[in-house]
Amino acid sequence: MSPTPPARRPRLGLPRRAFAQVLLTQVTIAAGVAVLATGLFLAPLSGQLDQEAMRRALVIAQTTAQDPAIAEGVLHTRPSPDGPVQREAERIRRATHAEYIVVMDARGTRWSHPTTREIGRRVSTDPSRALAGRQVMEIDRGTLGRSARGKVPLYDTGHRIVGAVSVGIAYDSVRAGLLGAIPGLLAYAGGALAVGALAAWLISRRVHRQTRDLAFSDISALLAEREAMLHGIREGVVALDRSGRIRLLNDEAGRLLGIGDEAVGRSPDEALGAGRTTDVLAGRVTGTDLLTVRGRRVLVANRMPTEDGGAVATLRDRTELERLGRELDSTHGLIDALRAQDHEHANRMHTLLGLLELEMYDDAAEFIGELVGEHRATAEQVTERIEDPLLAALLVGKATVAAERGVALRLSEETWLPDRLIDPRGLVTVLGNLVDNALDAVAGTAHARVEAELRTEGRTVVLRVRDTGPGVPEAQRESVFTEGWSTKEPPAHGKRGIGLSLVRRLAERQGGSASVGAATGGGAEFTVVLPDALGDPVPPGTEEARGHQAPRAL
Numbered sequence: 001m002s003p004t005p006p007a008r009r010p011r012l013g014l015p016r017r018a019f020a021q022v023l024l025t026q027v028t029i030a031a032g033v034a035v036l037a038t039g040l041f042l043a044p045l046s047g048q049l050d051q052e053a054m055r056r057a058l059v060i061a062q063t064t065a066q067d068p069a070i071a072e073g074v075l076h077t078r079p080s081p082d083g084p085v086q087r088e089a090e091r092i093r094r095a096t097h098a099e100y101i102v103v104m105d106a107r108g109t110r111w112s113h114p115t116t117r118e119i120g121r122r123v124s125t126d127p128s129r130a131l132a133g134r135q136v137m138e139i140d141r142g143t144l145g146r147s148a149r150g151k152v153p154l155y156d157t158g159h160r161i162v163g164a165v166s167v168g169i170a171y172d173s174v175r176a177g178l179l180g181a182i183p184g185l186l187a188y189a190g191g192a193l194a195v196g197a198l199a200a201w202l203i204s205r206r207v208h209r210q211t212r213d214l215a216f217s218d219i220s221a222l223l224a225e226r227e228a229m230l231h232g233i234r235e236g237v238v239a240l241d242r243s244g245r246i247r248l249l250n251d252e253a254g255r256l257l258g259i260g261d262e263a264v265g266r267s268p269d270e271a272l273g274a275g276r277t278t279d280v281l282a283g284r285v286t287g288t289d290l291l292t293v294r295g296r297r298v299l300v301a302n303r304m305p306t307e308d309g310g311a312v313a314t315l316r317d318r319t320e321l322e323r324l325g326r327e328l329d330s331t332h333g334l335i336d337a338l339r340a341q342d343h344e345h346a347n348r349m350h351t352l353l354g355l356l357e358l359e360m361y362d363d364a365a366e367f368i369g370e371l372v373g374e375h376r377a378t379a380e381q382v383t384e385r386i387e388d389p390l391l392a393a394l395l396v397g398k399a400t401v402a403a404e405r406g407v408a409l410r411l412s413e414e415t416w417l418p419d420r421l422i423d424p425r426g427l428v429t430v431l432g433n434l435v436d437n438a439l440d441a442v443a444g445t446a447h448a449r450v451e452a453e454l455r456t457e458g459r460t461v462v463l464r465v466r467d468t469g470p471g472v473p474e475a476q477r478e479s480v481f482t483e484g485w486s487t488k489e490p491p492a493h494g495k496r497g498i499g500l501s502l503v504r505r506l507a508e509r510q511g512g513s514a515s516v517g518a519a520t521g522g523g524a525e526f527t528v529v530l531p532d533a534l535g536d537p538v539p540p541g542t543e544e545a546r547g548h549q550a551p552r553a554l
Contacts, residue, residue: 030196050148053169054137058150060096061167062135064089064103071156074105074163081116090114099147099170103154105163106131123166127151130164235316236299238281242309246271256315257294276511276532277301281313291318291423291510293532298422318423385411386454387419390428395452398435402450407442409435412453417461420534426506427461427530430514433499434465434526441469441524461533465526466519477516503528 064070073085080086089101089112103111108127113119129136130151138149147168154163236253240246245267254260263271268281277292279285280301290301298318305311355364382399386392395411402409421427435450442448445468453464472480481504503526504514512530519525 027197030193033196034190034193050139053148054139054150056150057098057148057167057169058135058137058152060092060098060101061150061152061165064092064101064167065152065154065165067092068157070103070165071154071162074103074111074154075156079105079109079111079120081119083111085111086113086116086119088112099168100166102166102168103163104166106161111163125149125166127164127166130166131161133161235314238313238315239306240268240281240311240313244268244282247310253315256297256299256317283311285511287509289509291426293422293535295536298535381411385415386417388417388421388424388427389419390424391417391421391431391454394428394432395435398432398439402435402439405439405443405448407439407448407450409439409450409452412451412464415452415454417454417456418534420537421461422533422535423510426510427463427533430503430506430528430530431463431465433503434463434528437499437526438465438467438469438524442467445469456534459532459534461530463528463530466523468519468521468523471518471522471524472516480516481514 067088069088070085073083073088077083077085085103089103092098093101093114100114102113102123104123104127105111108122108131110119110121110123125140130153133153135153136149136151140147140149147170149166149168151164151166153161154165156162233250234252236256237248237250238246238253238257239248245265246263247265249259249261249264254263257263257272257277259271268278272278272281272294275293276285277294277299280290280292280303283303283305286303288302292299292301300316300318301313303311303313355361382392382395386395395409399409431452431454435452438450442450447468449468451466453462453466455462481500500514507514507528507530510530510533512528512533514526514528516524516526
């Protein structure tokens with residue numbers, strides 16, 4: 001058997017939870033601050049105690065030197081353990097709790113000392129400055145050890161220097177004062193540390209709730225993943241704070257809106273200027289899948305409020321999808337037109353076959369010419385005024401369907417629409433539903449006629465469809481746009497009342513409107529207004545301009 005590998009010893013390290021890490025960090029900081037504050041207080045305290053001890057020694061020396069008996073004893077007696085100078089100096093020493101009081105003559109010979117055998121000997125430290133008339137404060141070492149000293153000259157009645165007085169305060173007493181202050185300082189430091197630890201615990205609990213007990217490494221990973229996701233997705237994301245200012249902008253949003261990081265911290269009005277895109281981002285226009293225009297791009301915008309009072313807006317680019325779908329939609333329109341022509345085409349072919357069998361060749365040629373001329377005239381009339389291929393194909397097909405139903409479908413003289421539609425598929429849906437509704441309204445009436453008008457007012461497209469039907473009563477003009485409302489029986493396979501409701505929803509989604517009124521001469525007139533429905537003009541000579549040329553006549 002293979003030997004069992006030794007068990008791994010657990011590694012010691014910082015706790016992973018954010019709550020524990022914050023608490024440990026703050027307690028460590030509080031303890032470090034307490035220790036540092038104590039050290040910073042003790043460092044000058046030691047110097048202050050030394051200064052206080054030296055000043056005290058100097059004051060005792062001055063008081064001793066002013067005693068007349070001291071100077072008289074130095075002048076008229078000999079140094080002796082029982083002499084008057086020794087007795088007076090010891091009395092003062094005991095009264096002031098000094099370590100020693102040494103009285104010396106002008107040669108530096110001691111006349112007093114706590115140790116009597118030192119009397120009559122020369123002092124161990126240099127007395128020259130005091131004997132020269134200067135007062136001295138110092139920390140020095142003598143026969144009794146390290147002490148805080150004060151030295152002053154000794155004057156006689158004639159103010160002549162006859163000696164000096166040296167007073168020492170034991171350095172151990174200074175150190176004892178310093179050590180005595182430490183417990184109080186530690187008590188204050190401990191109290192400050194306890195308050196800091198409590199504050200750290202409260203802050204850590206708040207961090208715990210806000211971070212949902214995640215480790216800092218997890219939070220860092222989430223932030224990195226969020227940044228990678230925001231800047232990697234092919235959808236624009238704009239986050240706004242509660243004051244309506246941009247606080248986050250991913251790369252795709254910057255590309256779609258044509259702005260950069262300089263927009264962060266500014267409001268949409270400041271960063272983008274006035275326009276529908278700004279209104280959508282600022283929340284002044286509400287709804288889902290709102291169409292907006294930014295430069296030459298068609299954007300689908302959605303805005304969702306957040307819990308902190310801000311909002312997150314997403315932007316999708318529909319420009320490329322529009323370009324790819326134009327050919328497919330155009331093909332679908334042509335297929336619908338061909339399907340509508342199928343029945344009539346069969347009848348015409350049967351008529352032509354009959355004329356040929358009856359050998360009425362001239363009549364057959366005339367019949368073919370009339371058919372071709374009618375179709376060409378209809379196609380040319382449409383393509384001259386409608387440059388968008390989707391709408392042109394739709395109207396040609398609807399004209400064929402109308403002719404089969406005995407209805408004349410015409411374009412008004414004011415119709416003209418360039419090939420710069422931002423949402424041609426939406427306009428195809430709107431126009432198709434309105435024309436179908438008008439054809440149903442005039443079916444079975446005498447001199448049935450439907451007229452379509454498409455014109456521009458700047459970047460706004462105005463679409464009107466008039467018919468010669470019975471019209472819409474004024475009391476029902478709002479109800480007709482309600483989903484499910486219809487004057488006809490629903491078919492077995494579905495329901496009616498969808499087309500006009502869809503028309504209004506599409507119009508309002510683009511910031512426009514849909515309404516119905518009475519047409520001149522009777523009938524109904526439906527009006528749809530679509531603001532910002534046209535893109536910027538394509539500069540001539542560019543690749544896009546060559547790809548958006550007006551279609552040829554059908």
